[in-house]
Amino acid sequence: MTGLAADRIGALAFESRIRVDELTTRTPSLEAAFMELTAESVEYQAGQPR
Structure with missing residues (x-):
């Protein structure tokens, strides 16, 4: 992904119940x-x- 900070990507994944x-x-x-x-x-x- 580009355009988002790693912490924001992690938060979005968590909210979507995606394990990262x-x-x-x-x-x-x-x-x-x-x-x-x-x-x-x-x-x-x-x-x-x-």
Whole structure:
């Protein structure tokens, strides 16, 4: 899930009587964030004619 804090997800699961054994917050690495932000700004992409 994205967009909600782990404690809110846990509360919603509890209210819905859904057992959750573990919640982990994942944050992207700096490299992954950079690649996502610059994905469309490359000069050359594989498979495209020049």
